[in-house]
Amino acid sequence: MIKFESVNKKYHSGETALEDISVTIENGDFVFVVGTSGAGKSTLLKLITREILPTSGHIYFNDQDILKIPRSKVPILRRRIGTVFQDFKLLLTKTVFENVAVPLEVLSQKESTIEREVSTVLEKVGLLEKANSFPLQLSGGEIQRTAIARAIVSKPEILLADEPTGDLDPKNSLDIVRLLEKINQDDKTIVIMATHNAQVVNHFKKRVIVLDKGKIVKDEKEGKYETS
Amino acid sequence: MRQAKQAIKIIRRSPYQALAATLAMSLTFFITSIFVILIIGGQIVLNYIEQRPQVIAFFKDDAKESQINEVMEKVKSTNLIKDVKYVSKEEALAIYRERNKDEPLLLESVTADFLPASIDISVKKAQDINEVTKLIKENPLVERVITPENLVEQLVKWTKTIRTGGIVFVSTLLAVSFLIIIMVIGMRIALRRDEISIMSLVGATKWYISKPFFIEGAFYGVVGASIAVFLTYVLILFYSPNIQQFLGPIQVFPIDPLFFIYLWLGEMLCAVSIGIVGASIALYRYLKIK
Numbered sequence: 036m037i038k039f040e041s042v043n044k045k046y047h048s049g050e051t052a053l054e055d056i057s058v059t060i061e062n063g064d065f066v067f068v069v070g071t072s073g074a075g076k077s078t079l080l081k082l083i084t085r086e087i088l089p090t091s092g093h094i095y096f097n098d099q100d101i102l103k104i105p106r107s108k109v110p111i112l113r114r115r116i117g118t119v120f121q122d123f124k125l126l127l128t129k130t131v132f133e134n135v136a137v138p139l140e141v142l143s144q145k146e147s148t149i150e151r152e153v154s155t156v157l158e159k160v161g162l163l164e165k166a167n168s169f170p171l172q173l174s175g176g177e178i179q180r181t182a183i184a185r186a187i188v189s190k191p192e193i194l195l196a197d198e199p200t201g202d203l204d205p206k207n208s209l210d211i212v213r214l215l216e217k218i219n220q221d222d223k224t225i226v227i228m229a230t231h232n233a234q235v236v237n238h239f240k241k242r243v244i245v246l247d248k249g250k251i252v253k254d255e256k257e258g259k260y261e262t263s
Numbered sequence: 264m265r266q267a268k269q270a271i272k273i274i275r276r277s278p279y280q281a282l283a284a285t286l287a288m289s290l291t292f293f294i295t296s297i298f299v300i301l302i303i304g305g306q307i308v309l310n311y312i313e314q315r316p317q318v319i320a321f322f323k324d325d326a327k328e329s330q331i332n333e334v335m336e337k338v339k340s341t342n343l344i345k346d347v348k349y350v351s352k353e354e355a356l357a358i359y360r361e362r363n364k365d366e367p368l369l370l371e372s373v374t375a376d377f378l379p380a381s382i383d384i385s386v387k388k389a390q391d392i393n394e395v396t397k398l399i400k401e402n403p404l405v406e407r408v409i410t411p412e413n414l415v416e417q418l419v420k421w422t423k424t425i426r427t428g429g430i431v432f433v434s435t436l437l438a439v440s441f442l443i444i445i446m447v448i449g450m451r452i453a454l455r456r457d458e459i460s461i462m463s464l465v466g467a468t469k470w471y472i473s474k475p476f477f478i479e480g481a482f483y484g485v486v487g488a489s490i491a492v493f494l495t496y497v498l499i500l501f502y503s504p505n506i507q508q509f510l511g512p513i514q515v516f517p518i519d520p521l522f523f524i525y526l527w528l529g530e531m532l533c534a535v536s537i538g539i540v541g542a543s544i545a546l547y548r549y550l551k552i553k
Contacts, residue, residue: 084464107468114466124461140265141467185465 036061037083037193037225042092044078044249052078054249056092060227062192065219067236068229069260070246076229077121079246080195083227084116085109096193114142117186117224119196123178125170131157131181132166138189152188160184160214176207180214187218194218196228200235208235236260266471270478273451280447281483287443288487288537289494291436292530296495298429299526304515305422309389311513312418317392318384318399319409326380326404334402335382341398343391348383355381379406389419437537444483444541445548448476452549459550473546480538488534492527 037060044053053075060066068076081087082094085101094101096112104112117138125134132153139149157163160180170178179199186194196215200208212228212235219226230236236243236259243258244251274281322331328351335347350358355378363369384399386392396410452459462472503516510516 086464110463110466110468110471112466113464118464120464124457124464126458126461137461138465141462141465141471143265143471189465 036095036097037227038093038095039079039082040093040095042082042089042094044075044082044087045090051249053082053089053246056249056251058244058251058254060225062225063219063223065216065226065239065241066228067239067241067243067258067260068227068246069231069233069236069243071231073248074246075249076231076246077197078249080118080197080227080229083193083195084113084118110141114138114189115192117189117191117194119179119182119186119194119199121197121201123170123182125178125181125185127170130167130169131162131173131184134170134181135184135188138185142189153184156184156188159187159217175202175204176210179203179207179211183211183214183218187222187224190222191224193225193227196226198230199228200230200232205234208232209238212239231260231262233260233262266474267478270475270482273455273475273479274482277451277454280450284440284443284447284483285486285490287440288483288534289490291433291440292488292491292534293494294436295433295530296491296526297498298425298433300495300499300518301425302422302429305418305425307515308510308513309418309422312389314385317386317389317410318395319381320384320399320405321379321381321407321409322404323406324376324379328380330404331380331382334399334404337402338382338384338395338398341395343386343388343395344384345387346383346385350381350383352376352378352380355379389416392416440487441537441541444480444538445545447483448480448542448545449549451476451479452545469550473542473550476542476546477539480540480542481535482538484534484536484538485531488527488530492523492530495526496523 039056039058042053042056043051045051056075056079068079070076078087082089083096083101085104088102096115101112126137129137135153135156136149139152144152154163154166157166160183162177162180162184165173165177165181170181173181183196183199186196194215199211199215203211215226215228216239218224240257242256243253243260245253245258245260320334322334328349331349335349338344338347352375356373356375359373359378360370384395386395392410396408399405400408459472499516499518503518507514507516
């Protein structure tokens, strides 16, 4: 469970990114966080991984206030969270297999375990035959699936996806979200997906939290995202 | 093990930077080795000369043994003296005969009366020779004083100069090596910024991220010190017969192989410390983890 309690985030530039955010996301939830660019979607996700700290308020992960976690223990928190980044953050000098293996290497897993787990997850995202390809040899959809594979390979409790369909065509976008939905259903992983793709959001009929200028303006089960 | 492989991978990716760091370390510790050997060798030469009688005082013919004994006691009372030995006229003749045994002409008609009695003095510290010489010269019974003061003084001066120069030169080289390590590892961190950021975001600890850089720093230390000691060993092996011939009876060579093992271990410890501290500074300065 993720719980935001009166969270505010103001950047040093003076820009208010989030204002009085109070929201709870239960285990097994699939949530779309939607809004226009600059609405505060990425900030919300970065607060969960403690990439940034809020100006005020509390953020709980299974009743643990993540803001009280000492700096040295933050890596342990991050191992429980998988993230699909907006800019993918794949290493261009590593193959698909090596990119996906990074979280397991960080956990000092055995080579044989890494081999097995990475192969399993690559099969799940349909990229097993591309294991030895480099990111520059992949299509947009394959890059995104590689990023998803890396995010889920260590079996996180939460999967954060920041604009994962940003550069994809409608078919690939739907495929990616279907994959996230499958991960959510199979592993009971909380999925929080930030997007401004109304077509995708409206297709899946999941919980939708709408942000506007840093504030939650709508939070609906099986919601819709209406763009003006 | 994985981090060691990672470190090797990093080194192989930019071999010229690695070469620069290794060469800087090798040069620094090669020069250090040479200075260490020069300082120890200089000390051996100095010790040898200090053990020889450094002041020989010859007495007038009318000086009696009891009066010479008084002079000896006075000299001993200064506490600057390691040893004083009385050489009578007869003993002087025996020495003279031994030294010239191959030249009978020089031995003819030389009796003990021709040679003066003397005392051979060894001082505790070479720099006290002047004071002891001055004290003896004040005695009216002393006819002449021979001292290799210039040689010893020169030697002490040279040893000090080599030591001081060595410390300054080696310190400068150490500082250069240190800065090169910081620079090379700093560049590595900058080149791997994306990878570091990703590792941090997927849960890598700072120690996990830093370890390959520490291994890299230590690697430069181990390789640099090993090359330096190997080169020194080869150099000494090659030139030691000539140097030993020049030094004559002063036994400096051959150097015990154990010395090179100690030198290697000592330099490696020092070089690895430089590598690790250099890496730490580079990491502190350039590694920014959110």
